[in-house]
Amino acid sequence: MSDEEELRLQLSKRLSDSGHLRTRPWRQAVESVPRHNFLRGGFFERRDGNGPTAWTPVLPSDPTWLEQCYEDDSLVTQIAGTIVPGDLRGEIMRPPTSSSTMPSLVVRMLEDLQVSAGQRVMEIGTGTGYSTSLLCHRLGEDDLVTSIEVDAEVSGRAGTALAQCGFHPNLIVGDGLLGDPDGGPYDRVIATCGIVDLPKEWIYQTKPGGIILATLSGWMYSSELARLTVHDDGTASGSFLGGRISFMLARPQSPPPLGVLPDLDQGDERAASLGADILNDWDTRFVAQLGAPRAQRITLERDGHTEHVLVDVESGSWAALTSSAKRWTVRQGGPEPLWDSVEDHVTRWRNDGAPGLDRFQIRVNDKGQKVTWLAA
Incomplete structure (x- = not known):
């Protein structure tokens, strides 16, 4: 057994022991799909100091690269919208814009999606393509998986990595908030980015009885994972699953620049x-x-x-x-x-007793979305 195969098995065991990886089909996917193949362009390592957060590149030539690929960590793969690890020598102090999500969160969400064989899945946010590859492995048919990525270069790199693993899903470059108008309806929709408002397009493109799994966030950056069921009347409702899950916000729903602040001495x-x-x-x-x-x-x-x-x-x-x-x-x-x-x-x-976020509910209709809670 190669070092990489051993690392895959070790990752699967850690995810199973932590309770995130719960069923055999997803365990087989984690044990079969090489995460490092989706990180061949390297990733950025965080350097904390007294000033702004700095990031330094870790490339496949670095001795710790392979082992780090199989740690249960989110690994930043793009900075400031365009910069990848191979572009840089030294440090950069700009915000991350794309990453490979920590495997425990990836598999937890895939398990929570409650997907079954033969179902069609739309993924919002291809990223490196690792979660896309797990979906392809689980469903066994590439044409059942559609993944949408706003960044053409990110999508291109993901497509190459997926093909190297033998997967050929439908990859779309575009605004994931618009979904795939020509490809629906889907049985499942999963978003690997944070959203402020759940797009109605996702509801329209999901079959009645289908499930949407998305992380609802806000501009104060507290967020939670919600699972909604789509109804015959074109609405969707569901509950929050708990766990304090956080993703980068979808770019079209990111907060606007603050600009010039108001006169805070007035009011x-x-x-x-x-x-x-x-x-x-x-x-x-x-x-x-x-x-x-x-x-x-x-x-x-x-x-x-x-x-x-x-x-x-x-x-x-x-x-x-x-x-x-x-x-x-x-x-x-x-x-x-x-x-x-x-x-x-x-x-x-x-x-009402400060109920936890797992007692919150969400409903979305043509008038917008409403979040409420059940008293503790």
């Missing part, structure tokens, strides 16, 4: 019943996003104190919170009082 000021520190908790921040779904969160140092700011670029609404002597003060401006809405949502959620 209406009052004592805040809840402070900005509530946003440090994942579940609470998710609830806060429901109250201010288009708000971005930043922290500023001004006049010797820390200011926690929410800004809705599109509406012009904003809220700035400061703490003094264990008391919080909020100033708000624009057409909508953002922090009032956050406090209202979080207070109602706490009064």
Whole structure:
């Protein structure tokens, strides 16, 4: 047995022991598909320091490359929309834009998709193609798998790696939020990117009774995995599965540039019943996003104190919170009082016993999406 085959078996065992890999067909897929084949262009390794996060390339010539390919880690494969590991010598301090998702999350989602033999699957976000290859292996017929990627170069590299493994799914370069209008309907839809609003196109392209699995996020970057069933009336509903899952947001739903900040010394000021520190908790921040779904969160140092700011670029609404002597003060401006809405949502959620995100439900129809929770 080669070193690479042994590493595949070790990865399968770790994923099974952790409870993420639960059924034999997906275990066989993990044991058969070489993840390193989808990382031959290398990946970026994070370097933490006192300043901005830096990334350095790890290439196949590096002695640790192969073993790292089979660690249960997400591996960044593109920086700033265009830069790949082979382009760089040294460090880069720009944001990641594409990655190979950690295998435990990949297989957990594939298991949660509840796919069966003969079903047609649409994947949003091809990435390196590793999860696409697992789908192809599981379903046994390449024409049952369609994968959509917005970046032509990323899709091209994935296609090459898939072909080297003997897989030839339908690969589409385009906006995954639009789905595949000419190829549906599908039995299953799975998204490997975060979304703020679940596209109605996905519902229209899924058979009644079919399943959509997607990570609902927001611009405060708390997110959760949702599984929805599509109904005969063109709506979809479901629940959140728990686990604090996070993906890079789909590029068309990424937050707009902040631009010039409003004058934070203006606005209406009052004592805040809840402070900005509530946003440090994942579940609470998710609830806060429901109250201010288009708000971005930043922290500023001004006049010797820390200011926690929410800004809705599109509406012009904003809220700035400061703490003094264990008391919080909020100033708000624009057409909508953002922090009032956050406090209202979080207070109602706490009064209901602060149920976990696995007790949240989502419904999507022509009017949009609505997230609610069941009291604890």
